[in-house]
Amino acid sequence: MSGGKEYPIEELVEMALKMKSYFGKKGGVTVSGGEPLLQSKELVSFFKRLKEEGIHTNLDTNGRILNHFAKELLDDYTDLVMLDIKHMTEEGFERITGMKNKETTFNLAKHREASGKKMWLRYVLIPNITNHADLLHHMGKYFKNYKTIEKIELQPYHKLGVHKWEALGWEYQLKDARENTEEEIQEAVAILKNYFKEVKIN
Amino acid sequence: MEVKQFKEGIWTEKINVRDFVINNVVPYHGTHHFLTGPSLKTQQLWDICKEATKEERQNNGVRSLDTDTISTVSAFNAGYIDRENEVIVGLQTDELLKRTMKPFGGFKVVQKALSEHGVQPNENLTALFSKYVKTHNDGVFDAYTSEIKKYRSLGFLTGLPDNYARGRVIGDYRRIALYGIDFLIASKMQDLENIEGPMSDAVIRLREEVSEQIKALKEMIELGDKYDLNLRRPAQNAQEAVQWTYMAYLAAVKEQDGAAMSLGNVSTFLDIFIENDLQDGLITEEEAQEFIDQFVMKLRMVRHLRMGAYDEIFAGDPTWVTEAIGGMFADGRTKVTKTSFRFLNTLYNLGPSPEPNMTILWSQDLPQNFKDYCSKVAIDTSSIQFENDELMRNNRGSDDYGIACCVSYQELGKSIQFFGARTNLAKTLLLAINGGRCEITGTQMVDGIETLDDTYLDFDKVMANYKVAMKEVARVYNDSMNIIHYMHDKYYYEKAQMSLIDTNPNIDIAYGIAGLSIVADSLSAIKYAKVRPIRNEDGLTVDFKIEGEFPCYGNDDDRVDELAKNAVADFNYELKQLPVYKNANPTMSVLTITSNVAYGKKTGATPDGRDKGVPFAPGANPMHGRDSQGAIASLNSVAKIDYNDSQDGISNTFSIVPKSLGADEDDRIDNLSTILDGYFSRNAQHVNVNVLDKETLLDAMERPEEYPQLTIRVSGYAVNFVRLTREQQMEVITRSFHESM
Numbered sequence: 001m002s003g004g005k006e007y008p009i010e011e012l013v014e015m016a017l018k019m020k021s022y023f024g025k026k027g028g029v030t031v032s033g034g035e036p037l038l039q040s041k042e043l044v045s046f047f048k049r050l051k052e053e054g055i056h057t058n059l060d061t062n063g064r065i066l067n068h069f070a071k072e073l074l075d076d077y078t079d080l081v082m083l084d085i086k087h088m089t090e091e092g093f094e095r096i097t098g099m100k101n102k103e104t105t106f107n108l109a110k111h112r113e114a115s116g117k118k119m120w121l122r123y124v125l126i127p128n129i130t131n132h133a134d135l136l137h138h139m140g141k142y143f144k145n146y147k148t149i150e151k152i153e154l155q156p157y158h159k160l161g162v163h164k165w166e167a168l169g170w171e172y173q174l175k176d177a178r179e180n181t182e183e184e185i186q187e188a189v190a191i192l193k194n195y196f197k198e199v200k201i202n
Numbered sequence: 203m204e205v206k207q208f209k210e211g212i213w214t215e216k217i218n219v220r221d222f223v224i225n226n227v228v229p230y231h232g233t234h235h236f237l238t239g240p241s242l243k244t245q246q247l248w249d250i251c252k253e254a255t256k257e258e259r260q261n262n263g264v265r266s267l268d269t270d271t272i273s274t275v276s277a278f279n280a281g282y283i284d285r286e287n288e289v290i291v292g293l294q295t296d297e298l299l300k301r302t303m304k305p306f307g308g309f310k311v312v313q314k315a316l317s318e319h320g321v322q323p324n325e326n327l328t329a330l331f332s333k334y335v336k337t338h339n340d341g342v343f344d345a346y347t348s349e350i351k352k353y354r355s356l357g358f359l360t361g362l363p364d365n366y367a368r369g370r371v372i373g374d375y376r377r378i379a380l381y382g383i384d385f386l387i388a389s390k391m392q393d394l395e396n397i398e399g400p401m402s403d404a405v406i407r408l409r410e411e412v413s414e415q416i417k418a419l420k421e422m423i424e425l426g427d428k429y430d431l432n433l434r435r436p437a438q439n440a441q442e443a444v445q446w447t448y449m450a451y452l453a454a455v456k457e458q459d460g461a462a463m464s465l466g467n468v469s470t471f472l473d474i475f476i477e478n479d480l481q482d483g484l485i486t487e488e489e490a491q492e493f494i495d496q497f498v499m500k501l502r503m504v505r506h507l508r509m510g511a512y513d514e515i516f517a518g519d520p521t522w523v524t525e526a527i528g529g530m531f532a533d534g535r536t537k538v539t540k541t542s543f544r545f546l547n548t549l550y551n552l553g554p555s556p557e558p559n560m561t562i563l564w565s566q567d568l569p570q571n572f573k574d575y576c577s578k579v580a581i582d583t584s585s586i587q588f589e590n591d592e593l594m595r596n597n598r599g600s601d602d603y604g605i606a607c608c609v610s611y612q613e614l615g616k617s618i619q620f621f622g623a624r625t626n627l628a629k630t631l632l633l634a635i636n637g638g639r640c641e642i643t644g645t646q647m648v649d650g651i652e653t654l655d656d657t658y659l660d661f662d663k664v665m666a667n668y669k670v671a672m673k674e675v676a677r678v679y680n681d682s683m684n685i686i687h688y689m690h691d692k693y694y695y696e697k698a699q700m701s702l703i704d705t706n707p708n709i710d711i712a713y714g715i716a717g718l719s720i721v722a723d724s725l726s727a728i729k730y731a732k733v734r735p736i737r738n739e740d741g742l743t744v745d746f747k748i749e750g751e752f753p754c755y756g757n758d759d760d761r762v763d764e765l766a767k768n769a770v771a772d773f774n775y776e777l778k779q780l781p782v783y784k785n786a787n788p789t790m791s792v793l794t795i796t797s798n799v800a801y802g803k804k805t806g807a808t809p810d811g812r813d814k815g816v817p818f819a820p821g822a823n824p825m826h827g828r829d830s831q832g833a834i835a836s837l838n839s840v841a842k843i844d845y846n847d848s849q850d851g852i853s854n855t856f857s858i859v860p861k862s863l864g865a866d867e868d869d870r871i872d873n874l875s876t877i878l879d880g881y882f883s884r885n886a887q888h889v890n891v892n893v894l895d896k897e898t899l900l901d902a903m904e905r906p907e908e909y910p911q912l913t914i915r916v917s918g919y920a921v922n923f924v925r926l927t928r929e930q931q932m933e934v935i936t937r938s939f940h941e942s943m
Contacts, residue, residue: 018758018834018835018838019834019880021879021880021881021883021884022834022876022877022879022880022881022943023876023880024872024875024876024879024880025876026872026876027876200865200866201865201866202865202866
């Protein structure tokens with residue numbers, strides 16, 4: 001683990017409590033990353049405390065890990081999983097993330113479905129790379145019978161992040177990717193609406 | 203015409219508008235989808251108004267002036283915008299946007315305002331007012347002590363209503379529609395009959411006041427006659443109800459040019475008449491909206507004659523036609539009606555606007571559809587503000603109230619306010635550090651304050667001195683208020699408004715403070731870091747060097763938020779000890795209007811690291827850029843100020859960029875409604891909501907002609923951004939625009 005700042009769990013709970021009156025019916029605490037499942041063990045204690053305080057818990061993950069702690073976290077303490085689907089093929093997955101772990105993501109989805117608890121999918125739309133009719137149909141067909149999926153959120157790719165990668169001295173894998181046209185976004189929405197209850201553009 | 207039968211109650215026998223509303227209102231829980239667009243007539247009228255306001259802007263802010271007539275309720279003949287298209291009639295004068303002289307607040311001010319536009323008052327009037335007629339301003343300065351004058355000129359007390367009308371009084375304008383003037387006169391005659399001796403000052407004064415009120419009511423009948431409206435009798439349908447209510451308000455703004463001339467809470471009341479006519483098939487929804495659109499259009503056209511200097515404290519030519527919308531009844535039903543929606547809909551039909559100053563009375567229990575519509579309107583227009591109905595209704599005791607000026611509770615028809623501007627609490631703190639001397643001029647202001655000569659400021663010593671300074675400043679402030687309100691009653695009594703209020707109402711005096719965040723952060727710096735004052739050869743502080751870190755107000759950190767909370771409580775306590783003219787009940791606000799810029803100019807460097815002359819944060823806001831922990835932490839800090847210590851209101855102006863409020867419109871609406879629920883559940887009192895990007899404002903500075911209606915909430919009111927001075931625009935832009943929650 002590198003970067004970031006360490007907080008004692010109780011301090012985080014305290015911060016959440018100060019905001020609790022603003023959560024309303026839909027709000028709560030979302031843990032994202034990096035990849036939060038890398039800290040599953042600690043998150044079990046954190047989410048457990050949040051549940052004791054009546055706070056909604058939400059995990060934003062790409063599903064890279066599914067060990068004993070991750071399962072406990074998901075099954076017992078996570079109200080909502082937001083699962084990031086990078087790509088529908090292993091090659092695509094590798095191109096985007098530099099790793100071959102399509103299967104773990106899909107295993108996590110299966111595990112969640114079996115537990116019967118809420119899940120949203122998230123998907124970044126990159127013209128031709130992920131925003132491609134065949135891939136979208138593929139994803140739709142794969143997940144269409146999942147009862148726990150409430151909606152899919154689409155994040156149209158934008159180049160605002162490029163400079164951050166460059167500043168960190170990392171090679172930006174998607175340098176050549178371009179942004180979606182409004183038409184391309186709407187076409188993607190139209191396809192996915194055949195398979196998902198709700199399709200949302202972020 | 204058939205007279206509509208309403209459900210009877212106490213209101214049938216004696217004046218009690220609240221009882222009428224409770225017995226006849228039809229609360230509405232539905233969505234906004236019933237609303238309609240502007241009628242053709244409304245559009246044609248509004249085009250004329252837009253053209254006229256454009257001419258006004260191009261002509262140095264004034265379209266036309268009258269220099270011959272003293273404006274009174276019945277002084278001018280009927281005026282129209284375009285008679286054919288007007289379903290609601292009435293202008294302050296015989297011409298759209300003409301400004302008039304209301305010289306009883308102060309004749310010199312009128313002369314100055316006119317001369318700034320190259321004209322003079324009629325010679326006869328000038329002779330009259332220089333030799334024979336005394337004004338409020340003359341009276342006040344006859345009675346002012348040299349001490350008060352010193353506090354005033356050095357900027358410890360600022361914006362006092364001693365040369366302009368105090369405003370704030372809200373007439374119960376609904377009364378004319380419900381009862382007709384004949385009934386109101388009869389009722390006041392009865393009151394007068396019952397005011398008997400022994401003839402003490404107070405009794406004599408009250409008899410004179412009620413007699414004045416009766417005269418004003420008779421003048422209002424004349425005003426109606428000029429427009430062929432028979433105001434002697436009650437309104438008999440929806441159109442008349444709106445028209446009669448507007449005539450009552452019009453009478454007030456013809457006679458008085460108070461800083462704030464609030465409307466009250468007419469929307470729920472008017473809905474009863476509208477709903478009746480709709481049910482009976484007498485009008486369509488389009489016509490109902492047309493009445494409200496045209497009423498609101500008239501309210502947008504209200505103007506007063508102001509001098510340039512006035513703009514420093516009340517920037518952008520505001521009139522504070524504040525209308526409270528929504529809220530709950532004590533019996534648990536909502537006060538939201540379809541006409542609540544119709545009022546808000548004017549911001550679409552006529553476009554955004556600072557006036558009328560629409561104020562949502564928020565409760566957890568408001569219908570969700572209404573909450574979400576309000577959030578939508580705030581996001582789309584940045585024109586409305588929100589106040590905590592749960593808090594005010596329960597703390598102050600009535601569910602029938604309006605908002606006086608910006609943020610202040612005022613029970614309708616039963617209570618009034620004495621406006622008290624504000625004192626500069628940051629300068630008061632500097633007295634504590636400078637041996638009771640003004641930090642800029644060295645003038646001795648307060649005796650008995652020990653000189654501090656330690657290298658670093660000692661928190662306990664500063665606090666002890668500060669308490670002495672507060673007590674003295676409060677005393678001088680109270681003296682000035684007693685003089686001002688005595689003289690205002692004597693020379694510029696609000697007879698028209700008071701004729702629509704119960705005889706001998708409850709009175710709150712509305713004191714105020716500015717510089718709260720500066721005081722809190724300064725005390726925090728002294729307590730948690732080391733603060734070394736840099737003094738000039740006269741021993742006055744010119745700068746402060748801070749060593750180490752200290753928590754700043756606005757980050758939900760109790761260490762400093764507690765200091766802010768106590769600063770409010772302590773000064774309020776001092777004020778509460780002092781007797782007030784007419785036995786008014788002391789209340790206090792944390793509110794600056796736009797005077798935070800002027801106050802900053804008059805205040806030297808402060809121990810929080812703020813440089814000399816730098817603007818304060820407005821109202822109860824954290825200082826610009828210091829609330830770095832996100833929007834919610836900032837809101838939480840302000841919510842800690844106890845309403846019991848500041849019953850006149852705690853103003854918070856909150857700006858957030860659209861994308862951080864949510865990805866799309868639905869999310870933003872949802873999130874704003876949730877934030878408001880959360881904020882008010884913590885007993886916060888008020889919030890202005892701006893949802894916009896800084897870039898929009900910067901562009902509007904460059905190309906003002908492209909943004910004639912761009913509206914932004916500043917401090918308890920809204921302004922046309924392009925009507926602010928460049929300096930004020932810059933101050934707005936430097937405020938915190940939250941980019942994270």
